[in-house]
Amino acid sequence: MRLAPFVFIASLLALLAGCYTVLNHPAEVALTQNVEGETSEVPCSDCHYESEWFGAYDHQLIYGWPGLLGYDRSDWWFDYYRRPWWQGPYGYGDDWHFSGGGPEGSEDSSWKKRALRRGETEGEPAPTGVHPGGAAQGASGATPASPSSGSSGGEEKKASEPEPAHRKKTPRR
């Protein structure tokens, strides 16, 4: 196999380079909640209010890189080249889901499926995880410059930013 050295070295370099991609949500974070006997998904915005997928002005502060927000969404080609297929058809600000845009709590929600695969069952109380009100995890996994962490830039932004319509403050037990 004459390509073996090339493949070996390329694979080695790839391993050394590491991987930034995250395919699964952190297991310790609850993705479902039980409210008055009914199981529902935890709104992503509870934790990710300032993440790259939800209004995401802080993404620029964390990475110096605006993520998808750096693109002009009025561009004819935005959907074709930029919007993930697992995101809803109307992009940010919509109540999109990881499953591909189904309504919140819909049966095909892959977030729910992922949670169930981890051993949860519908109707059971979700395990307690990181509190949404705690130190929010940015898209990189690092503590983002959220208002609670004292970033002045973040505070200014948040203060001037209206609360997204999709954010739901569901009471929890």
Add this chain to the structure above:
Amino acid sequence: MKHLIVGLVLLFGTAVAACASGHPYTELEIPVPELTGTHARALGMGGAHIAVAEDASALTWNPAGLANIRRIEISASLGRGDRSVETVWHGTSADWGEVGNQLGGLHFLYPFPAYRGSLVLGIGVDRLQDYALHYKRSGVDPDVSFFGGGPGLLTDTHERDGKLSGYSAAIAWDAGPRLSFGGTLTYLRGSMYDEQTFFTEDVYAQDASYVSFEDYYLLDAKISGFTATAGFLYKASPRVRFGGVLGAPRYLSFDRYELYRTRDRFENGTEEITYEEIPIYDDEEITFPYWIGFGVSVAAPGAIVAADIRHTDWREIKDEIGSRRVLLRPYYRDGTSFSIGAEGILPFAPLRVRAGYRYDPAPFNLTYIPFDGEDVIDVGRDPAEIDIAIDRERQFLSFGAGYLFDRVLAIDVAYQMGRLERVSKDPSRAPYREERSSDELILSVGYRF
């Protein structure tokens, strides 16, 4: 395929060597890997796509570009090529070309849903190389005696068909918020049908016995092999990207059937034909060298400008026939090509227009070789050979456009025209010049779910 060369030198040498003074040594020119037009967007930008690739073209241009893809994609492309060669030999011109249609590629890309970063798999089949060649040279060498002490009309033709397809699997992922890596493994499979005819005719009716001599050589080969590429893409800012690609050697194995035939025609109307199958050598293995490429792209509002540079040391081509190595190094050269392209994104419609330019020096040093020269297969270049210099390096101009239907269906079209001119450094001893031209039209259709 290089057995073709060996066969020609050995057989042609014994059959005709004593009769002719020389000819341009085109038989040594191997069809080397080229930037192919299997993706209209890339071709429309002159091939400047290493830092741009964000569709199935990434499979061949830069696999790291797959990490940019966020939607499931199925795409296909069709091509139409018109290639011709015009030669002038001993003051006589000949022109031969052909138009052909072909399936350029078929691809499927799947980006995994990711909470962060990107992981994309891609598979595809691409026509990586089109072996089609229609070459003809014809002329009377006044210094050579063929028939009864006089010259004859020499007509050499080289007709080749075939293709090389690549069945690729690729993966790309984000190694950082700005950095992506990718790799492609490609299994190569194809075929080649190659005919060369060397025809000498007694046009001046000088010989009492012979009318013409003909030497015919056939190569029918099945080709298999593999190669790989690895690349990176770095997003320096939302508007600036850098990319790099390293291409592994392209290894090809030729499983050949060969035939040599002579046909002598006589004044009395009869002819004598002799056939010889040539199982002289084992299968042939050709290894094309590593190549490396870098690209940069800058996106301004309403436009993208990109540039690529690629380097291949073609002198490193290795050709082994059985245990015998063909000395090709003197006939190939270092090659650095560059491309520059631009894409305009129109604001009033889902339409993009493109243009590009590519400077891509031909890797082959054509020479004019005397028939009574040495066997270059074993000893390398004959000192008596005369260079046929590049008069105008191979250059391509391209144009293209893409339209997006209903946010999911993109149709791209590109047109590329290329030219190459060679002229002898010593026209008195090697009276030859040639001009090669190619016109390609590519249509790509991509559907994103």
